[in-house]
Every structure is written in structure tokens, then in C-alpha cells.
Amino acid sequence: MGEKVEAGGSGLSDRQKYRRKLQQCLAVLGRLLAEEGFDRPKNLMGLEIELNLAGSDGMPRMMNAEVLKRIASGDFQTELGMFNMEVNVAPHRLGGRVLDQLAEELRTGLGYAHRKASEVDAGIVMIGILPTLTRHDVVSANLSDVDRYTLLNEQMLAARGEDFTLDIEGVERLTCTSSSITPEAACTSVQLHLQVTPDRFADVWNAAQAMASVQVALGANAPFLFGRELWRESRPPLFEQATDTRPPELKAQGVRPRTWFGERWIESAYDLFEENLRYFPPLLPICDDEDPLRVLDGGGVPELQELALHNGTVYRWNRPVYEVADGVPHLRVENRVLPAGPTVTDVIANTAFYYGLVRALAEDARPVWSRLSFADAAANFDLACRHGIDAELRWPRPGRATGLTTVPVVKLVRDELLPLAAAGLDAWQIEPADRDFYLGVIEERCKRRINGAAWQVDTFHRALEAGLERDAALAAMTRRYCELMHQGEPVHSWPLGFPGASGDGSAERRDRLSDGIG
Numbered sequence: 001m002g003e004k005v006e007a008g009g010s011g012l013s014d015r016q017k018y019r020r021k022l023q024q025c026l027a028v029l030g031r032l033l034a035e036e037g038f039d040r041p042k043n044l045m046g047l048e049i050e051l052n053l054a055g056s057d058g059m060p061r062m063m064n065a066e067v068l069k070r071i072a073s074g075d076f077q078t079e080l081g082m083f084n085m086e087v088n089v090a091p092h093r094l095g096g097r098v099l100d101q102l103a104e105e106l107r108t109g110l111g112y113a114h115r116k117a118s119e120v121d122a123g124i125v126m127i128g129i130l131p132t133l134t135r136h137d138v139v140s141a142n143l144s145d146v147d148r149y150t151l152l153n154e155q156m157l158a159a160r161g162e163d164f165t166l167d168i169e170g171v172e173r174l175t176c177t178s179s180s181i182t183p184e185a186a187c188t189s190v191q192l193h194l195q196v197t198p199d200r201f202a203d204v205w206n207a208a209q210a211m212a213s214v215q216v217a218l219g220a221n222a223p224f225l226f227g228r229e230l231w232r233e234s235r236p237p238l239f240e241q242a243t244d245t246r247p248p249e250l251k252a253q254g255v256r257p258r259t260w261f262g263e264r265w266i267e268s269a270y271d272l273f274e275e276n277l278r279y280f281p282p283l284l285p286i287c288d289d290e291d292p293l294r295v296l297d298g299g300g301v302p303e304l305q306e307l308a309l310h311n312g313t314v315y316r317w318n319r320p321v322y323e324v325a326d327g328v329p330h331l332r333v334e335n336r337v338l339p340a341g342p343t344v345t346d347v348i349a350n351t352a353f354y355y356g357l358v359r360a361l362a363e364d365a366r367p368v369w370s371r372l373s374f375a376d377a378a379a380n381f382d383l384a385c386r387h388g389i390d391a392e393l394r395w396p397r398p399g400r401a402t403g404l405t406t407v408p409v410v411k412l413v414r415d416e417l418l419p420l421a422a423a424g425l426d427a428w429q430i431e432p433a434d435r436d437f438y439l440g441v442i443e444e445r446c447k448r449r450i451n452g453a454a455w456q457v458d459t460f461h462r463a464l465e466a467g468l469e470r471d472a473a474l475a476a477m478t479r480r481y482c483e484l485m486h487q488g489e490p491v492h493s494w495p496l497g498f499p500g501a502s503g504d505g506s507a508e509r510r511d512r513l514s515d516g517i518g
Helices: 015-035 064-071 098-118 147-160 182-186 198-219 235-242 248-252 269-279 292-297 305-311 344-362 374-390 409-427 432-448 452-465 470-487
Strands: 044-054 076-078 084-093 123-125 164-169 173-178 190-196 318-325 328-335 392-396 404-408
Touching (some): 015 292, 044 098, 044 344, 064 084, 064 098, 084 098, 098 123, 190 198, 198 269, 198 392, 198 409, 198 432, 235 374, 269 318, 344 432, 374 392, 374 409, 404 409, 409 432, 452 470
Antiparallel strands (some): 044 190, 076 084, 318 328, 392 404
């Protein structure tokens, strides 16, 4: 986001000028969409994973600059907090053995990165929120030393005009304030990209929105924040509140938050970019030298940098992306629903389920969004975040029946959505053995009702029952999570219970991180 962004406000343009430039970019995007000047289908997908750094004691390490220097790979980049970084997987064509190929690339890359990080006792952890983070870890002093993060923090705090308030009530309640956006860095996610043509964009985005609740219910992996047990997937409420530039008065007036689910099904990618301009004031009003209308009239392809930068400060769970590659513009749907982890196998299983199901739903003759109100889809997302794999969702009745029914997500997935995901993967021409293996991981999660959040909560409570204090129990659970994460078996197969309580000799093992990433 914003390679030209400089700290200290340097380069900030007049907001009125920037707003006019945004409107010009939007008009040019409308022309591009009408003239069908976009890249044709290539079945391309992309994958990014945000990571945490933690030591052998399970505690966060503020060392991403040192770790990235040791890794020395362009595939790994900084993230918002010093205890974060991100790995980017090169785009792949959906088809054949791509799922196993992705898994192998991730195991190799993350294994290498973990070994380099361990040289300074800062191992890699794939988890939605690191359970051992405290409020004292997410302060402005621990923002990564990158100009765009510094400027974004300054602008969001200025827009709000007061400290950010966190108030999340789940199993327990957390209330606190923050003088920076750094608590956002606690949220680490998996981002899945799918390149689509303009005429298919709306169907794919609507399908992704409809299934977002199911994704988060199956993949929930963030039940703890600052020592409190909250929602099974606490990232969404945390992210919304940590980026909420609305003071209470604007919130009471119904002004939309910058992190939001949305409010309607769409008919075009244009709808989302237009909403961005209509509802959200610019945070980084930095004007590029490009005249997009002149470039387009001259037969060129405009970069639309202002539109892209502004879009990057509106945090949708399914975000539109406009980008130019090799001189040709394209559109992507960026799915930002899933937390990181627990293992590579789990990540790829979630990936397979998403790409299979989103295609099947997008191509359905009776699309789910024609039978499910957007308000119900948003309510489903909230329920899935709160209750995880135990959630019950409102969903259209199967077959030719009309109306909605309330159904446990595990039953919905096993009876209806897994067959659709399999058909979608077949349409992508994914190798049947890979399809069956990775969707089998999802099925076993549903059978056992175990995902990352469920395992974390169970292990934490057993550690408490074994006599550990709360902070020690969270640290012990985190160490055990790291051990099993690096062994690599999918989370539904992880042993339940707290190893130190059984006298089985595993207390020593829980303090050790293995070398491989499974």
C-alpha cells in the first residue's frame, strides 16, 4: 500500500484535490469496465499468510526486522507490528496438483524462515491472534519501522480525534483503550486472491460474502486476546474497533466503520469502489502524477494509484482489487476472512474449500444471494465469529424448497457444501486425490467439531485445571500449539488435554519447537 508514502505527513496533498482525483479514477474505471479492456481469464489464484513471531517461551518477539534480514527473501515482508511478518506465495494457476504444490512450497519456505528466526529465539507461529500478547505489546513503539505504517497510524488517530476503544464481550469481556492502531497488528490472517473478469466479478464477490460465515466457523483460530477468552474468532471485532476512526457521535449517526462486512449484494465491481468514495474520507490523500483520463484516451492503461491506495484503507472481508500486470489491467477478489494456521495442511484445506465452493456458488443457477438476504449473511458472519464450529446459521432450504432454515454449520457443510466444493474443484480440474484429501480435512473437522479455536480453548482450560495460573496456562498452551503446528498434522487430529498434567513425560517436549513446518 502506497510505495510513495513518507512519514511525518510529507507528500500529503490537498484533500479536495485528492477527492477530485479519486472521482476521475472512478470515472476511468467505469470506462474500462464498459470497454471490456481487462485481462481474460487465467484461473489465477494467490495466497498470503500473516505470521507471528514468538520465542521458545511462547511469548511475542519484537524482532521482524532482524528476522527478515536473516531470511533475506523477497517472499517475506514486514507487517504492521514488530512481532508480525507476511509470506507471499507467487500466483498459481488453479488446476492439477496445485494444492499439493502450494503445500510443499509453504512447508519449504516457512520451515526455512522458522529455522532462521529460531537463531534469535523468534520462531514463526501461524495463529489468528497470539494468545500471549498483552496490551503492553501493542503500543506505537512496536509498530514496524516503515513510513506507511507510521503515517497511517497518525492519520487514523487524527481522524478519530481520541483514543481507540476496545470493548468485546464474549465468554469474558475485554475493555481497554489504545492511543494507536497497533492492536490491529494482533490480527493475522490468510488472504486468498482470485482473478476474475468484470462480468463474473459480482457473482464471485456475492458468493464469497455468502460463504464467509462458513469459512470463519470452520477455520476459527483466535479465541484469546490480552488474556481474555472472547469470541471463537476474535479478529473481526478487534480489527473493526482497532481501525474505527468514528468517534461515538458519528457512530451513533450510522456512519459506516472502515472495517465492515458491507450492506448489499452488488452488480459490478464498480459498486464497491464507488461506495469507498461515497462513504469513507481519505486517510492518505497522496496524489500520483498520472492523468488517468489522458492515459486512457491515449490508448494506455492507467494505474489508478489513488483509487488503489484509498481501497487499501477500507477493510472489507472480501475486497475488490484493481491492478495492472504486464501492461494489462485485471480485477481480483481478495478474501480476507480466514485466520492464519493452525498448520500448512489446515491452510490448504481451507484454501481448497474456498476455491471450490466459491466457484460452485457463483455458477449456481439459483444463486444463494437470491435466496438469502444480505442482512442474514451479515448476521451469519457475526454468529460464526462468536461461536466458531458450534455456530448455527440461517441458510436457504436445500433443493427446490423455499425459505430459510437454521442449521448447525457442521451439518450444512457435510450435507450440502462439501459436495458443492468438490464439484467446484472438479470444475477447476484439480487432481481428484488432492481434492479428496483436503476436503477430507474439512469433513473431519466437522465430524469431531475441532478447529484451532476449539483446541486452544480446551487446552487452556485443562491447563487451568492442572493448577496453572491464567498467564502461565496461556503460555503453556501456546508452546504446545507451536509444537503441534510444526509437527504438521491437521488440527482435528491434535491430542486434547494439557500434557504437563498427565505425568506422561511430555513437559519437556512442550518447550521445544521442532525444525519442520508440517
